[in-house]
Structures are given as structure tokens and as C-alpha cells.
Amino acid sequence: QVQLVESGGGVVQPGRSLRLSCAASGFRFSSYGMNWVRQAPGKGLEWVAGIHYDGSKEYYAESMKGRLTISRDDSKNTVYLQMNSPRAEDTAVYYCARDGRNPGPMFDYWGQGILVTVSS
């Protein structure tokens, strides 16, 4: 069955870098676009970044452009989110999600989420 497992979260100081990972299994990873969606405590869903199935295109939320890098390693079935200079307002649960439909994105599978707390 399809599984997405995030890791790399925790407490990070403002201004430090953080890299989240999402390990995928149960499907042909190289055939799907992947995305990151976050949810601040008690708030709604916010899409932050996506990457094309072949890695040829990356997409970012305008509010975070310049501070994020999404990448993928198909040999490891893993998608990454590098966050530079995190701020307190980046505190959220970060989900990775598979883009399951064309046209999309439509997020048909999600990880369990990983909490990132930006605090000194």
C-alpha cells in the first residue's frame, strides 16, 4: 500500500536551516509529482511547494519563494524540503502529499505530518 513517511522535524532556531524528508513506498515514485502542504496550529491548509514527476520543474508558494528548495531522489524514493532562515510563522505541521491526478495537483495520499517548531 502507498505510504509516505516524513522525518526531520523538531525544534529549529530562527535563521537556521532545516531539511525535511518524505520517504515513499508502495508505488512507482518516479511517475508522480510530489508536494509539501503545511498547517499552522489551529489553522487551515497551505500549499508550500511541489516538484514535477521527473524533477524538471519546481513550484513554490510566492510567500516562501527564495527560502525553500524542493528536490527529489528517485533512487531513494524520497522527496525533500529545504527551508532556509525559518521564522516563527513557519511553525506548522508539514505534510508531504502525492499528486495523484492529471490534470492536478490532486493530493490523493498524504504522510502523517511532521511538526516543525521555530523557536529560540
Added chain:
Amino acid sequence: DIQMTQSPSSLSASVGDRVTITCQASQDIRKYLNWYQQKPGKAPKVLIYGASNLEAGVPSRFSGSGSGTYFTLTISSLQPEDIATYYCQQYGDFPPVTFGQGTRLEIK
């Protein structure tokens, strides 16, 4: 960016009720609209894609309709397990993807 406005923000209904949630887009998104259900402490789950297509495994009491700028999610007969927050998501103008602010559904 396209703004998505859901209404109501919260809703209380009885078991067996017909429930409708609306989602309005600030621009025409044709049928590029998905609906998600999120239960407390859990990841969202897709219910409807392409405005009106039921995702596999989702109970048939859920349905979606609409196109252009106005969309609805309907639960034909509310069940206790439907208690959750519901989000619409547009992809008609990608990037970015944008979500509605959510509708919290409670049992009366």
C-alpha cells in the same frame, strides 16, 4: 492568486441531515476543484476531484458539483463519522494551489 472562500465557516447538523458546503473562487477555475476531509490530528483525505468525481472508496453520500466560480460539497445523510473539517482546493491557476479556509462540521 486565486482566493477560495468557503461558507459557512462552521456548521452544526443532526445525524441524517443533508449538509451542503459551498466554495467560491475569485476567478473562473472551470472544474479544477477538489474537496478534502480532515479529522482532528489526521492528514486530509481527498473526497472529490475535478469538482464532481468521487474518489475511490469514498461513501456515495458525498457528492460535489459546480464549475466556474461556484462549487458545492453535499453530504446526503450526515453520519457521526463525518465530523471533520472540510476544505476545497483549486488548481485551475497552478501554481499556486490554494485552499479554502475550511468548514468545521459538528453534530448537533
